[in-house]
Amino acid sequence: LLLTITIPSHSYVIRPATEKDVSLARKLLFQEKMNPLSISTQTMLVAAEESDDENSNDNSDSVLGFGQIRPLNGEFSELASLYVLPEYRHQGIGSGLVKALLMRHKCNNEKSKVCLLTLKPTSGFYNSFGFQGATEDERKSLPNAIQVEYMAGKALSTFLGNELVCMIQS
Numbered sequence: 001l002l003l004t005i006t007i008p009s010h011s012y013v014i015r016p017a018t019e020k021d022v023s024l025a026r027k028l029l030f031q032e033k034m035n036p037l038s039i040s041t042q043t044m045l046v047a048a049e050e051s052d053d054e055n056s057n058d059n060s061d062s063v064l065g066f067g068q069i070r071p072l073n074g075e076f077s078e079l080a081s082l083y084v085l086p087e088y089r090h091q092g093i094g095s096g097l098v099k100a101l102l103m104r105h106k107c108n109n110e111k112s113k114v115c116l117l118t119l120k121p122t123s124g125f126y127n128s129f130g131f132q133g134a135t136e137d138e139r140k141s142l143p144n145a146i147q148v149e150y151m152a153g154k155a156l157s158t159f160l161g162n163e164l165v166c167m168i169q170s
Contacts, residue, residue, distance in 0.1 A: 015046055046063055078116060118167065130169045133165055
C-alpha cells in the first residue's frame with residue numbers, strides 16, 4: 001500500500017499492480033485505442049477501492065484506474081497508460097495516480113526526466129504537474145522508442161480527428 005486518498009464520494013488506495021491488474025489494463029487500453037504494451041507489475045500503480053476484507057487477495061474487481069512510469073533509457077522515462085474508468089473520472093483519481101507515480105519515481109532516486117504522449121484536449125491536465133509541450137528539437141532528442149510511438153500515434157490520432165502532443169516535465 002502506497003497511499004490512501006479520500007475524496008467526497010469515498011476513499012481509495014493506490015497500490016502496486018498485480019498480474020491480474022496488468023491483464024485488465026491491457027484489455028481496457030486496447031479497447032480505448034491506447035498502447036497496451038510495455039505494462040508490468042514493476043511499473044504500474046493501481047487506484048482501487050478500499051477493501052473492508054483484509055483477507056481478500058482479489059483486488060481487480062475494485063480497480064478504479066491505473067498508470068505507469070516506465071524507463072526508456074538512462075535519461076528519460078515515460079508516464080504512460082494513465083486510465084480511469086469512465087464512471088470514476090473527474091473525481092481526482094487520475095491526479096492521485098500521477099502524483100503517486102511521480103513521487104515513487106523521485107523516491108527511487110530516478111534521475112531521468114519524465115515525458116509523455118497525450119491528446120491535445122488532455123494536455124492541460126498535465127500542465128499542473130509541471131509538464132510542458134516539447135519543442136520539435138526536444139521531441140527529436142527523446143529515445144527512439146518514444147519517437148516511433150509518437151509518429152505512429154500522430155498518424156492514428158490525426159486519422160481519428162485529434163492531435164497527439166509530446167510533453168516533458170520541467
